[in-house]
Amino acid sequence: MTIRVALVPGVPALLPAYASRVDPVADLRAACLDAVRWLAGAGARVLVVADPQGRRVATYLLSAVGAAAREPGGAAYDAVLVVGNGSARRSEKAPGHLDERALDFDETLGAALRSGDAAELGKLDLVLGVELLASVTGLAVLAEHLSTRHRAEVRYEDDPFGVKYWVLTWDPEGHRPPPP
Numbered sequence: 001m002t003i004r005v006a007l008v009p010g011v012p013a014l015l016p017a018y019a020s021r022v023d024p025v026a027d028l029r030a031a032c033l034d035a036v037r038w039l040a041g042a043g044a045r046v047l048v049v050a051d052p053q054g055r056r057v058a059t060y061l062l063s064a065v066g067a068a069a070r071e072p073g074g075a076a077y078d079a080v081l082v083v084g085n086g087s088a089r090r091s092e093k094a095p096g097h098l099d100e101r102a103l104d105f106d107e108t109l110g111a112a113l114r115s116g117d118a119a120e121l122g123k124l125d126l127v128l129g130v131e132l133l134a135s136v137t138g139l140a141v142l143a144e145h146l147s148t149r150h151r152a153e154v155r156y157e158d159d160p161f162g163v164k165y166w167v168l169t170w171d172p173e174g175h176r177p178p179p180p
Contacts, residue, residue: 005172028167105134110157
């Protein structure tokens with residue numbers, strides 16, 4: 001079965017509890033909400049693949065667009081929301097401080113994500129990803145749900161705070177998602 005898939009980062013700054021007068025991640029928040037709105041459109045049943053922090057972010061994003069998550073192993077689903085990010089060691093001010101390997105790792109990961117190629121995602125060095133503080137938990141599940149029919153749409157790509165974030169959607173019919 002070919003289904004809609006989206007990737008958002010599990011950054012706590014997206015949660016209302018971390019809100020302030022000036023939103024430090026306004027562009028990221030808008031991209032995440034648009035991607036989740038597209039993913040959950042038409043009453044889709046969304047499976048969330050995330051660590052505990054990512055699950056909090058996913059729950060917030062889904063509720064903000066009027067949708068709810070399905071538990072793994074529960075009822076059938078027709079969309080998958082993966083919560084994860086690239087390395088958190090891209091600069092001296094990053095949570096994990098600078099690691100020279102981070103840029104190459106993120107470049108390889110980004111190319112695999114943009115291509116939507118499950119085989120390329122499967123080739124990633126997940127041990128290195130863990131060392132670089134990347135959230136790699138959902139990559140295997142992400143690869144399981146992508147096919148050659150999917151077309152990736154990059155909605156956001158940046159590294160604020162020294163952490164690489166992407167917001168991507170993969171359309172199962174190869175069509176571009178509607179613009180936000």
